[in-house]
Every structure is written in structure tokens, then in C-alpha cells.
């Protein structure tokens with residue numbers, strides 16, 4: 291698996307959530323660049339402060355399935 295580049299405009303964020311599905315992507319590990327690109331195009335993404343998985347989980351997001359093995 292190859293790592294994807296962080297999307298433009300989200301360089302400062304590692305975790306980006308999809309408000310439609312309540313799934314959070316770990317941009318440093320996720321290989322689903324298509325899913326992330328779609329998310330950005332729909333402008334349905336959420337970022338977290340702090341930019342960390344526990345914060346995303348606190349807000350009801352679940353980690354993307356294909357990211358789990360990398361965490």
C-alpha cells in the first residue's frame with residue numbers, strides 16, 4: 291500500500307471526517323484517495339481539534355475500515 295498525499299487545503303490535518311457517513315479517514319494511512327477526493331468535492335468533511343482519533347471518536351466518528359490495520 292502506498293501512502294497518499296494529503297489533499298490540498300488539508301495539509302494541516304491528519305484526521306478528516308465525512309459528515310454524511312460519520313467515518314473518519316486517517317490521511318497518513320488511508321489508501322482511498324478516491325473516497326477522500328469525493329468527500330472534499332462534496333464539501334462534507336469535518337476536521338477535529340485536537341486533530342486526533344480520540345477526538346473524532348468523541349464526536350461520533352468511526353475510523354475508516356482500511357485505516358485500522360495501520361493504526
Ligand SMILES: [Zn+2]
Nearest residue numbers: 320354356357
Ligand atoms: Zn481508510
